[in-house]
Amino acid sequence: MESATLAPEAPGHVETIKIVVNERPVEVKGERQTGASIKTAAIAQGVAIKPDFVLSIERGKGHTDIVGDDEPITVHAGERFIAVAPDDNS
Numbered sequence: 001m002e003s004a005t006l007a008p009e010a011p012g013h014v015e016t017i018k019i020v021v022n023e024r025p026v027e028v029k030g031e032r033q034t035g036a037s038i039k040t041a042a043i044a045q046g047v048a049i050k051p052d053f054v055l056s057i058e059r060g061k062g063h064t065d066i067v068g069d070d071e072p073i074t075v076h077a078g079e080r081f082i083a084v085a086p087d088d089n090s
Contacts (some may be wrong), residue, residue, distance in 0.1 A: 020080045021047050021055075031074050035067040038075070039083060075083040 014030045018084045021042040028041045042049055056064040057073070058080040067073055067081070 010073040017075055017077050019075055019078070022049065022083055029074060031076065033075050034069060035071055038067070038081060041060055042083065049083040052086055053088055056082045058082065
C-alpha cells in the first residue's frame with residue numbers, strides 16, 4: 001500500500017513548470033532541466049535570446065549563479081533566469 005501514498009506521476013505525464021527568462025514567462029516540461037533546455041524552451045516561446053547566451057539563475061538580493069548548458073538543475077515554479085550575450089556578461 002506504500003505505493004499508493006508515494007505513487008509516481010502517471011507514465012507519460014510530465015508537469016509543466018512556469019519560470020521567467022529575461023522578464024518573459026516560459027513553460028518547461030518537468031523540473032529536471034539543463035541550461036541548454038531552458039534556453040531552448042525560452043527561444044521556442046519567443047524570448048529574444050540565442051543558444052550561445054550565458055544563462056544565470058537569480059538567487060535574490062542581487063545574487064546570481066551561472067547555469068552551464070550541460071549542468072543539471074531542478075527548477076521550481078516562479079524561478080527567474082537571465083540570459084545575456086556572451087560578450088555582455090562583464
